[in-house]
Every structure is written in C-alpha cells, then in structure tokens.
Amino acid sequence: MKSIFSIFKRGLEKTTTKVARTIGSIFTGVKAHSAESFDELEELLIAADFGVPASLRIVGEIRDRYERGAIATNADLARIASETVKDILRQRARAIHTGEPGKPTVILMVGVNGSGKTTTIGKLAARFRADGRRVVLAACDTFRAAAVEQLQLWGERTDSQVVSAKHGADPASVAYDATQAALARNADYLLIDTAGRQHNQKGLMDELAKIRRSIEKVYPGAPHEVWLTVDASLGGNVLNQAREFSKTTGVTGLVLTKLDGTGKGGMVVALHQEFELPTFFIGLGEQPEDLQPFSPEYYADALFGEEAPREE
Ligand SMILES: Nc1nc2c(ncn2[C@@H]2O[C@H](COP(=O)(O)OP(=O)(O)O)[C@@H](O)[C@H]2O)c(=O)[nH]1
Numbered sequence: 001m002k003s004i005f006s007i008f009k010r011g012l013e014k015t016t017t018k019v020a021r022t023i024g025s026i027f028t029g030v031k032a033h034s035a036e037s038f039d040e041l042e043e044l045l046i047a048a049d050f051g052v053p054a055s056l057r058i059v060g061e062i063r064d065r066y067e068r069g070a071i072a073t074n075a076d077l078a079r080i081a082s083e084t085v086k087d088i089l090r091q092r093a094r095a096i097h098t099g100e101p102g103k104p105t106v107i108l109m110v111g112v113n114g115s116g117k118t119t120t121i122g123k124l125a126a127r128f129r130a131d132g133r134r135v136v137l138a139a140c141d142t143f144r145a146a147a148v149e150q151l152q153l154w155g156e157r158t159d160s161q162v163v164s165a166k167h168g169a170d171p172a173s174v175a176y177d178a179t180q181a182a183l184a185r186n187a188d189y190l191l192i193d194t195a196g197r198q199h200n201q202k203g204l205m206d207e208l209a210k211i212r213r214s215i216e217k218v219y220p221g222a223p224h225e226v227w228l229t230v231d232a233s234l235g236g237n238v239l240n241q242a243r244e245f246s247k248t249t250g251v252t253g254l255v256l257t258k259l260d261g262t263g264k265g266g267m268v269v270a271l272h273q274e275f276e277l278p279t280f281f282i283g284l285g286e287q288p289e290d291l292q293p294f295s296p297e298y299y300a301d302a303l304f305g306e307e308a309p310r311e312e
C-alpha cells in the first residue's frame with residue numbers, strides 16, 4: 001500500500017526539487033544571511049510561481065525569525081516556509097457541501113478544454129465507488145462525441161450509470177434527465193461533466209447557467225458544489241481564468257490538476273493567497289489514486305522536502 005504522503009511527494013517532485021534548490025542556493029556556504037539574500041529568496045519564490053503576496057509573506061516570516069535569532073540552519077528555514085504555506089493553504093478550507101439527507105450530492109464540473117474535467121470526474125467516481133457509494137455521471141459535454149465516449153468508459157470502469165444523449169443534444173436537458181435519474185436511483189453522488197470551450201465565449205457561460213437552472217428545477221438547492229478544474233502547469237494565467245469562471249458560473253471550489261508534470265506547484269499557494277476559493281482535490285498523476293483530497297499539511301511538507309508527517 002502506497003502511503004498518501006508518498007503520492008504527494010512523488011507528484012510534487014519537480015516542484016520540490018526546484019524549491020529546495022532555491023532555498024539551498026541562497027543560504028549555503030560562506031554567503032552571509034543579509035538583506036540581499038532575503039531579496040534573492042523573494043525573487044526566487046516569485047520565479048517558482050508562489051506569486052508576489054505569498055512570496056512577500058513567506059520571506060517576511062523568515063526575516064522576522066532570523067532577526068530574533070530563531071534560524072540557524074537551512075532546515076529551520078524550510079520549516080518556517082512550510083508553516084507559513086500551511087497557514088495560507090488552510091485559510092479557505094471547508095467541508096464539501098452535501099445534498100439533503102438521503103439525497104444525492106450534486107457536483108458540477110466546469111473549466112476550459114483539457115483542464116481535466118472528465119478525468120477528474122472518472123477518478124472521483126472511482127473514489128466514491130470504492131467507499132461503496134452509488135454514483136451517476138452526466139455527459140453534458142455534448143459538443144464533442146469523444147467526450148461522451150470518454151465518460152462512458154469511466155462509467156464502465158467504475159460501474160456507475162451514465163446519462164447521455166446524442167452528439168449535439170441540449171446539455172441542459174441531459175442535466176435535467178440525469179438529476180431525475182440520480183434522485184430516482186437514490187444515488188449518493190451526481191457528477192456532471194460539461195463542455196469547456198474558452199471562458200471568454202459567452203455561449204459557454206450561458207450554457208452553464210442553463211444547465212444550473214435545469215438541475216435546480218428538478219432538485220432545489222442543487223448543484224451543491226461547482227468545481228473549477230485548473231491545469232496548474234499553465235502558471236499565472238489560471239488566476240484570470242478562475243476569476244472569469246467564478247464571476248459567471250458561481251464556482252464554489254477548485255480541483256488543481258497536472259501538478260505531477262510541472263515545477264509550478266507554487267501556483268497552488270498563489271491561488272490560495274490571491275483567490276477566495278477552497279481546493280478540494282489535486283491531481284498528482286494519471287491513476288485514479290493520484291487524485292487526492294487536498295491536504296495543506298501534506299502539500300506544504302512535500303513542497304519543502306519534509307519527511308512524512310505521520311504514518312498512514
Ligand atoms: N499527468 C496528469 N494528467 C492529467 C491529470 N488530470 C488530467 N490529466 C490528463 O489531461 C488530459 C485532459 O483531461 P480531460 O479530463 O479530458 O480534460 P477536459 O477537457 O477538461 O475534460 C487527459 O489526457 C488526462 O489524462 C493529472 O492530474 N495529471
């Protein structure tokens with residue numbers, strides 16, 4: 001059995017190497033800790049995608065402890081950086097909003113093309129099924145025929161019912177049917193896949209609003225969560241993307257994908273510092289087990305190369 005922390009560690013390897021090198025290169029050897037080394041650390045954190053506000057805060061904490069004589073080694077430095085990052089990542093944390101007792105929890109997945117909506121839904125279905133939950137999937141990306149097939153494959157793999165319609169059908173009517181089916185079957189979760197053409201297309205935003213309304217018509221109070229999948233490897237661009245989607249589709253949380261393929265893990269800290277949304281899951285690889293509930297503790301510890309905080 002792989003421990004969950006080891007999945008975080010492996011998935012964040014590229015970022016960890018970059019961050020460790022950053023810290024190591026500043027505070028090693030003969031180089032004295034000085035105003036310049038703090039400036040340099042700040043620049044390197046910004047370059048590692050932590051964003052300006054988070055970088056300033058991390059360096060501020062380190063400088064403060066340093067001046068009070070609380071930093072002797074690089075390990076002290078990494079520990080303080082890690083604690084500061086945990087603080088930032090915990091700010092927005094909350095439990096998932098659920099459906100009425102005995103009724104399904106409805107999660108609407110939105111995001112640009114290729115950001116990982118369909119894959120995340122498949123991985124979530126696998127996770128919920130492993131917990132013995134009943135899951136219904138809704139194929140509301142009727143724009144591409146391949147998208148429906150991709151979801152159907154996940155339906156087979158996870159033994160979940162998939163509600164779909166012909167290519168080009170009205171996504172809102174698929175959502176309507178799927179919500180009815182999930183209620184009728186006493187499902188625990190309804191996961192709704194949507195199309196992801198560019199966020200600046202008014203058509204997509206109108207379509208998502210219409211999907212929301214048709215879910216609510218059948219099941220008042222639903223959807224309980226609207227999650228935006230964000231490809232973390234894209235860097236700073238995703239901040240604007242998140243704002244845009246949030247304004248028009250009422251995003252309630254984030255799923256950060258593809259952290260395994262990138263050295264841009266600092267992005268997650270930037271997103272939390274600059275954007276008021278909790279992160280519920282992160283994608284650390286291609287396997288179902290690589291989608292993990294977001295843990296500020298594991299994340300920060302893996303980022304700064306710490307050992308496992310506790311055994312699984
Ligand atoms: N390495 C890696 N690949 C991912 C992750 N999440 C999604 N992908 C891949 O990204 C590609 C696009 O994902 P998809 O779910 O089809 O995106 P969608 O267009 O938003 O539905 C697929 O090839 C996925 O296998 C992740 O966490 N890590």
Ligand SMILES: [Mg+2]
Binds near residue numbers: 194
């Ligand atoms: Mg898709």
